[in-house]
Amino acid sequence: MSLFQNATYIASAHHLQDLPPPREPEIAFAGRSNSGKSSAINTLANRARLAFVSKTPGRTQTINLFRLAGGGILADLPGYGYAKVPDAMRRHWEETLSGYLQTRASLCGLALIMDARHPLTERDEIMLAWFRPTARPIHVLLTKADKLSRTEATAALQRVRERLSRLGSDYTAQLFSSLRRTGVEEAEAVFSGWLAGRVSDPPAAPASGHKKAPGQRGKPGAKRLKCD
Ligand code: GDP
DSSP, X not given: OOTTTTOEEEEEESSGGGSOOSOSOEEEEXXXXXXXXXXXXXXXXXXXXXXXXXXXXXXXXXXXXXXXXXXXXXXXXXXXXXXXXXXXXXXXXXXXXXXXXHHOTTEEEEEEEEETTSOSOHHHHHXXXXXXXXXXXXXXXXXXGGGSOHHHHHHHHHHHHHHHHTTOTTEEEEEOBTTTTBSHHHHHHHHHHHHTTBXXXXXXXXXXXXXXXXXXXXXXXXXXXOOO
């Protein structure tokens, strides 16, 4: 059975204080509106409508939590970067997303969804900057890869990997297509590793000036990823 199959809806939170206590390892899915985040979640869950696939970008405005059958939580974060969102709502979500990414103690890693044709937008970079101080892993899914030629897709992947390698040793990226269902096994291997508390490589020494966040990995070189 795939990792996200038989996931069940738990709760939606509009504010951080509405979130359930951080008792189980959690993986957050974030991405620009229309990046293909909901489709990617549904593809990984092998379900037509676990996450809501919207024709109206910016519409999902809560943090939606799902319990995974094998243990752990999937958190579907509101899409960002939709131009028509009123300023007050944008400010609320900037505060809520940054607070969530920086303080959610149970967060094991961030799945960052980017349209393979337009990766690393200014707002994607903001998400990377918010999450980076936690020193937890990030995996970028470059979605809609079916819309690119093989050469273009390879170039996009290489560009994103180069950018990520400058930010942290635990940052990875892959191509993904919900339409063709490609990249599913690769993504599952990464996310199940996070939930099992494994990391792919021994973490590098933290960059100078980086403060440890509560609940982050202990000693450099430790193989366990602690997300409590
Ligand atoms: P979200 O706003 O990030 O959750 O994006 P959605 O999952 O709602 O997808 C936005 C649009 O992109 C929809 O029309 C989807 O059908 C389309 N889409 C999503 N993933 C893919 C993909 O892998 N390939 C193609 N060709 N279209 C996709």
